[in-house]
Amino acid sequence: MTGTPLLKVRDLSVGLETGGGMRPIISDIGFDLAPREILGIIGASGAGKTVLSRALVNWIDPPLKVTSGSVVYKSQNILDLPAQKLRMLRREIAYVGANPAGALDPTLPVGQQIVEKLRAVAPEIAHEEARKRVIDLLGAVRIPSPQMRYHEYPSQFSGGMMQRALIVDALVSNPAFLVADNVTQPLDVTVAAQVLRLMRELTTRFDTAIVFISSSLPLVSDAADQILVLAEGRVVERQATKALVDTPEHPYTRELISQIPKIWTSEAVAIDLPAETRKPIISIRDATRSYRVRKRGTFASYSTVRAVRNVTFDVFPGENFGIVGESGCGKSTLMRLLSRLERPDSGQVLCDGQDITRLSGKGLLKFRRDFQLVLQDPFNSLPPRTAIGAIIEEPLKTHGIARGAELRDRVLSVMREVGLPGTLYDELPLGLSAGQRQRVNVARAMVLEPKVLIMDETLSSLDQTEQFKLLKLFEQLQAQHGLTYVYISHDLAMVRRVCNRVAVMYLGEVVEIADNSRLFFDPGHPYTKALLSAVPTLEERRYKPEECLLEGEPPSPIDLPPGCSFASRCPNAFGRCHKQSPVLTARGNKDLAACFLVENTLSHAAA
Template sequence: MANPPVLSVRDLAVELRTESGTRSILSDISFDLEPRQIMGIIGASGSGKTVLSRALVNWIDPPLAIASGSVIYKSQNILELPPGQLRPLRKEIAYVGANPMGALDPTLPVGAQIVEKIRAVVPGMDKAEAQRRVIELLGAVRIPSPAQRFHEYPSQFSGGMMQRALIVDALATNPAFLVADNVTQPLDVTVAAQVMRLMRELTERFDTAVVFVSSSLPTVSEAADQVLVLADGRIVERQTPAKLIREPQHPYTVQLISEIPQIWTAAAPVVESPERSGTPLISIEDATRTYRVRKRSSFAGYNNVRAVRNVTFDVYPGENFGIVGESGCGKSSLMRLLSRLESPDTGRVVCDGQDIAKLSGAELLKFRRDFQLVLQDPFNSLPPRTSIGAIIEGPLKVHGVNSAAKRRERALAVMHEVGLSAALYDELPLGLSAGQRQRVNVARAMVLEPKVLIMDETLSSLDQTEQFKLLKLFSQLQAKHGLTYIFISHDMAMVRRVCNRIAVMYLGEVVEIADNGKLFFDPGHPYTKALLSAIPTLEKRRYRPEDCLLEGEPPSPIDLPPGCSFASRCPKAFGRCHAESPVLTVDGKEGMAACFLLESAGGRIAA
């Protein structure tokens, strides 16, 4: 006799109820989640994925409301259970959302918060046992130095590490089923690949069934047993991943598949570099940045975290320059140096011939006008109680545009340019989608007519459809205004689509710089191959994960080993790698890589 489903959803409908009326968000949702099954749910932004994921754990709040249907767990409709009866089930029902930075209390250490959660749902577990469990799971999701990270605060975690910490928070009580809502979207490709393997391991080792919600079919296809396609709040197709990819039945599914970025096929983009002659627009020269972090076990002792180490490269006018690497590799620290939010400890950053660390007064204000940032989080980067027009006009006030009429005129012009309706000028950002919010962020940066836009994971929280629209917008803005872009990202598919040249970072160092075509088809560093092998794709992979994907965790940036920092994880490391540190070496006319293997016969790394 077959085991009963872990979860049965029947005729579920959710409505948005406001003073202006009622609108359907979800309707006629029915499916069964079988034991040890991974059920993938895909759809574009606005299809209802997040509302469905929250409805499955009875976290629907006004103005949303359950209109009809049931979610049956252990013969009980959890949508009808009062809080007192639902609370004991919370240790068996886990949820991980897509907004990692806003999920934990910023005033308490990450590990302590997870321990508190475990002990609340498993009262018999003592504090020491809970701490051991959390540290073990932090290591399992590849957070470096988990025993030390346990005591750090959310502000000390990168976005990728925060997402992994929330996965630990969900897994700590060995739940019967887990709802994972876009959990891999903010993660770098190698960690996302490991999380997908972890999902499969959960189903096999702990009998945990998983509802995996994502906008990426390639990601879902790697682990899911069944896939539901959601469009306009309805299930339009249900198939195994292989059949869905091979024989999509619904036009919406066909459209989703057509929007998946191509990496290596003939349809992949050809991204050529502009002419690199004359003076670079930006030069970073042998820059380092080290942070002092107090030792928890010492009254007055400190650890030195080496976040950026001896980074050197040039960016030329009109380029789309990419900076990629795993979470915690130093990308965002490097961004802070490039934008003069911080200054390097040694070395310098030169823009238009000036060392930006020495700028002050009017010169610094001009630099701020020319170099603008567009950050990662579309939900927390906009003040919720300020109108969209006032948000966009803010930089104009700072830079001395005192006429309210001129500020409004300029704000409306840039809103039109980035695809925002003028009707939104007096509206609050509350009702905007993630894509619209990022357009507001782009408008706020563009209102000053900058030379350079630094995009720090700007598209990481958006689905493929929204990414495609914004990348088209960026191309139009570049053609019109002659912009230079620096894309800081873990999304290798996006970088493949848009960047001319790419720098690969590992543990604070640049280990490879190459033109787009060379990096993706003929990488010079084993770490780059590992990143490429982990890209979610429906294509035949050029680099196989079983040959390239990394195991273990990076060394701690507090206690770096001698020699090449990648040697402990490199499948091709030899004696010299553990004793000497390689430097960037010319790898053909289109790239440089820091690897001793380039000096071997033929100067190339074996495939």
């Protein structure tokens, strides 16, 4: 990039005030940022990325303190500006972080809050114009039914939709300088790709400069002009994106690249499974789940959200079964059905041959012991005022399995097994990293010696280094205990590495089930190809985004169209697709796809 820098960062250092003095968090950071430039900053968890991102917009609070340096924006050092002048710059400087929880007022509709923010920094914009701009941006980041969602409350948004709403909140004033701190980490691949495209459009339309911070090098490489690598609070390398990916100079950068999962240039992890005559450990049959939601502005009128529709599949002992799809496709609802947090409206969920929808009392308690759930959020899933040992031993007490010295011994044993030192037994989770917190969650599940672990986006909030370590742990636990894993995820690179079979969901339906290699190298459904085209990777993509990536938004689960629910977004749709709904059709011994093109292919092959 050429021209006068929009932002000049010089010798920026931030420390943590402790009883023993000042502990450095980031040290001597320096770079220039030009108009329209996207600078990527990558690094592992604990490298100082979030502290740097907040320092760039002067949001450093005690016990953190800027100890030296400057952040000069348009000839003003924003670190020295009084609060009133800094508020005047908020229209030009925007920040959006990775944790949407608690970022918006739960008592006000999401759209109304964003309009209020826009009119606070740009009072000359009329209310109706502001409302239209917010609705347009909600649609641009692929929030379904943006006009309806504009009036909904934060509690009605999924985590992915809330993150997209906060991106809209940051972009709505067309800022000159935007700091995006891990904003795509909680998002599925197609939405992340759309957000990156939106940011690139913002740089060209409004001369916006962006600092894009992430722990994913493939994601950053898709967006950034240059990349800065941060390790232990210091810059260890800065290069143009292609040069850094092709010829990394620093050992730390080379290590980060070596940990990136390969999708098409490596084999998936092989899992030795019993013979095909084995009985499934989980069978879900024609499961359907709908919810009634009140229509806006009415007291007694309701709409029906069809969250899961006629889902059928088997999971066999010892395998890793993946469930993937965009936000809103029904993955989380399906997780609640599999873990018996909810019952289906119709259909069956069989575990070890028992219909868990009919269980109660001791039968349900036994099921809870055998089928454990590990959730996504490592921070809000642990009680902050309970010692780690007490958190892990709680399931043993609930099931009446152990007490006294035996209880403590069992907890310490499982802590060692998941890589937690015994010295943490009496400590609170406050000082733990995200990876360590997830190990506590895994230990809490493993202490009951379950048969199945359901992993609901368990790794999505972790950087690639922590993901790499935990996947190794999961492999070891499976080898030692014969565990069966169900991975519910939007991270297709992770699914490629660990799952032997994968189900793809779209608008509540399973549209494809296939062996790992078949799914990634010969998908049967156009939606699967669209997901694969959006996967962040350093490899050459097998499926091109310009040919496969989805445009528009999914139909509303409240008002599903006739025919195939994917037809409105499918590049290959024809007349029949808009009239009839396809069913899962065999593509061989085990692989299935719900697409009329598969039927046509099989018919031609038979002829």
